[in-house]
Amino acid sequence: MLLRGSGTAxxxxxxxxxxxxxxxRASEITxxxxxxxxxxxxxxxxxxxxxxxxxxVITGGHYDVDCRLEGPDxxxxxxxxxxxxxxxxxxxxxxxTYKFCFSNEFSTFTHKTVYFDFQxxxxxxxxxxxxxxxxLTQMESACVSIHEALKSVIDYQTHFRLREAQxxxxxxxxxxxxxxxxxxxxxxxxxxxxxxxxxxKSFFSDKRTTTTRVxx
Amino acid sequence: MAxxxxxxxxxxxxxxGLGYVKTMKIQLIGFLMNFWISFSxxxxxxxxxxxxxxxxxxxxxxxxxxxxxxxxxxxxxxQDFLETAPGLGMFVTVSSPSAEVLLSKLYGPQGxxxxxxxxxxxxxxxxxxxxxxxxxxxxxxxxxxLDIRVGEHFxxxxxxxxxxxxxxxxxxxEHLIEQIHHISKEQNYEREREEKFxxxxxxxxxxILWWAIVQTLILISIGVWQIKSLRDFFISKKLV
Numbered sequence: 001m002l003l004r005g006s007g008t009a010x011x012x013x014x015x016x017x018x019x020x021x022x023x024x025r026a027s028e029i030t031x032x033x034x035x036x037x038x039x040x041x042x043x044x045x046x047x048x049x050x051x052x053x054x055x056x057v058i059t060g061g062h063y064d065v066d067c068r069l070e071g072p073d074x075x076x077x078x079x080x081x082x083x084x085x086x087x088x089x090x091x092x093x094x095x096x097t098y099k100f101c102f103s104n105e106f107s108t109f110t111h112k113t114v115y116f117d118f119q120x121x122x123x124x125x126x127x128x129x130x131x132x133x134x135x136l137t138q139m140e141s142a143c144v145s146i147h148e149a150l151k152s153v154i155d156y157q158t159h160f161r162l163r164e165a166q167x168x169x170x171x172x173x174x175x176x177x178x179x180x181x182x183x184x185x186x187x188x189x190x191x192x193x194x195x196x197x198x199x200x201k202s203f204f205s206d207k208r209t210t211t212t213r214v215x216x
Numbered sequence: 217m218a219x220x221x222x223x224x225x226x227x228x229x230x231x232x233g234l235g236y237v238k239t240m241k242i243q244l245i246g247f248l249m250n251f252w253i254s255f256s257x258x259x260x261x262x263x264x265x266x267x268x269x270x271x272x273x274x275x276x277x278x279x280x281x282x283x284x285x286x287x288x289x290x291x292x293x294x295q296d297f298l299e300t301a302p303g304l305g306m307f308v309t310v311s312s313p314s315a316e317v318l319l320s321k322l323y324g325p326q327g328x329x330x331x332x333x334x335x336x337x338x339x340x341x342x343x344x345x346x347x348x349x350x351x352x353x354x355x356x357x358x359x360x361x362l363d364i365r366v367g368e369h370f371x372x373x374x375x376x377x378x379x380x381x382x383x384x385x386x387x388x389x390e391h392l393i394e395q396i397h398h399i400s401k402e403q404n405y406e407r408e409r410e411e412k413f414x415x416x417x418x419x420x421x422x423x424i425l426w427w428a429i430v431q432t433l434i435l436i437s438i439g440v441w442q443i444k445s446l447r448d449f450f451i452s453k454k455l456v
Contacts, residue, residue, distance in 0.1 A: 027259040027363060030272040041261045113272065118259060126388060143388045150395045157402055161274070164406065168413040175420040182427035186434060193438040197445050204453055 024124055028117040028158075030058070033065065033104045035111050040101040045092040045120055052119045053078070053100060054087040056162050059169040061110030066103040072096025082106070115162055123151070258284065258361040265356050268344040271364070275333050276405035279367055279398075282330040283308075283341065285323075286361040297359045305346045306360075313337025322346060336405045367398040 025043075033039055045051060057063045067086065069078040071094065078088045078100075092098065102114050126144050127136055136144070263269045273281060287306055288297040308329045310319040318339070319331045333339055345358055450456040 025258070029259075029362070029364070030274065032270065032272065039261065041259055043259050127384075137385075139385050140388075143385065143392065146392055147388075147395075150392065150399065153399055154395070157399060157406070161402070161406060164409060164413065165274070168409065168416065171413055171416045171420065175416055175423065178420055178423050178427070182423065182431075186430070189431070189434055189438065193442060197442050200446065201449055204449070204455070 024121040026117065026119040028115065030113060030115040033060075033102055033112045033114050035107045035109050036105050037111075038101055038103040038105060039114075040099055041116075041118070042097050042099045043118065043120060044097050045095070047092055047095045049092045049121045050089065051092060051098075051121070052087065052089045053116065054119075055083075055102070055114060055116040056085040056166070058113040058115055058162060058165045060112035061107055063112070063166060063170075065112055065114055066106070067100065068103070069098065069100040071098055117158075258286070258363045260359050260361040263343075263345075263358050263360055265345060265347045265358060268342050269360065270340050270342040271362075273339045273341060273364065273366060275336065275339060275366055276401040277333055277336040279333050279401065280330060281333065281339070281341075281367075282328065282365045284328050284361075284363040285343065286326040287343075287345065288325070288359040288361075289347075290357050290359070292356070307342075307344045307346060309342045309344075311340045311342075313339065336408065367394075367401075 027043075029041075031039065053069060055065070055067060057065050062082075063084050064082040066081045067078070067083060068076065068080075069088065069090075070076055071092075073094070073096070077090055077098075080086060100116075100118070102116070104110075104112050126147055127140050261269070275281060285306065285308075287304060288299065289304055290296075291298045304325045305322050306325070306327070307322050308319060308327075309317060310329075310331050312318050312333065313335050314337075318333075319329060321329070323329065331339075341364070343360060343362075347358075447456070
């Protein structure tokens with residue numbers, strides 16, 4: 001891990017790359033939001049950075065959640081109620097701490113699993129152009145295009161995984177609901193029909209005779 | 217940005233050729249700076265003193281997951297979050313999909329933890345502080361900075377700066393190969409899950425069919441039993 005023979009130019013390039021690298025940050029978190037709860041996340045963003053917030057509800061209830069994104073001065077940049085999935089891109093107009101919250105306060109007993117992906121800034125270039133004497137070689141540009149393609153593959157894969165998880169959660173819900181309902185209905189059916197017969201029998205088994213006829 | 221100034225001072229010195237020690241020092245400072253920068257810009261959220269916050273990571277098997285965190289405590293007197301809180305630690309607990317505990321350790325106010333998944337599935341990473349203060353202490357909360365990385369598809373900048381072009385491309389290629397392996401593992405895992413999904417759907421389908429048949433049989437037999445029982449009853453009561 002030694003910087004063999006790298007001069008000051010290399011170090012400047014590395015430092016600049018670091019500066020650019022620290023602007024690009026992507027956090028994706030999957031967490032469980034209990035009923036009547038609200039969870040907020042904060043991030044410090046530099047002015048002019050392009051950011052993207054994307055979220056999806058994976059399990060729970062009607063698969064929806066409230067989301068709200070506020071700037072450093074409390075200005076609401078994005079507010080949606082009962083959304084299943086959304087993606088919002090904005091450019092930070094000021095320096096400061098941006099806050100986004102997910103709320104499940106409208107739900108009484110279902111807790112939701114929420115996934116979000118907050119991307120701050122663009123990814124750093126693969127081959128930094130600071131200390132470069134010539135344009136990128138063919139190998140390097142091939143690397144760059146493969147890297148971009150792989151990034152989008154990973155992105156699609158994540159989306160697909162989330163959608164599949166949501167579908168599977170619904171299917172499992174359906175399965176348990178069908179099982180409980182069929183057992184429940186079988187029991188109710190038996191109880192009601194047997195009860196009917198005994199009730200009817202009880203109408204006719206009074207002590208007093210009900211079959212005296214007039215004029216016999 | 218104090219760290220940057222320190223390093224730039226060293227660079228401006230006249231260099232007759234970078235000696236071994238100087239190179240190592242610069243690299244070490246840069247490496248530490250990377251650490252510091254990555255901590256100071258991470259996503260954070262608030263939590264109560266004794267509250268346990270969990271996040272879920274759905275990963276395929278044999279995947280390395282690395283987490284960085286930093287925790288700060290709210291100070292009533294200064295009305296701000298303290299930079300370092302002495303004695304404050306975090307219990308990090310990682311449970312596998314089969315509810316088995318993979319990792320359960322106490323780290324300091326800032327730390328890195330990692331684990332490799334044996335099974336594919338939802339792993340739950342929980343963070344809880346080891347604070348022994350009473351919960352009734354109002355206004356006390358923690359600020360937790362968190363950064364979780366799944367698979368090793370992040371760029372390790374400190375190795376890149378080789379003047380040797382071939383090495384640089386070589387390194388990038390290795391990184392790309394790693395990304396491809398990660399994608400391939402995720403695809404396999406996805407196939408397993410889709411199979412489970414399909415089995416659940418088919419089970420629901422056959423459950424419904426079976427239930428419809430059973431319900432019809434119950435209805436018919438109950439109907440026949442009802443009529444027979446009532447007829448016998450009325451005959452015995454000499455009403456028919």
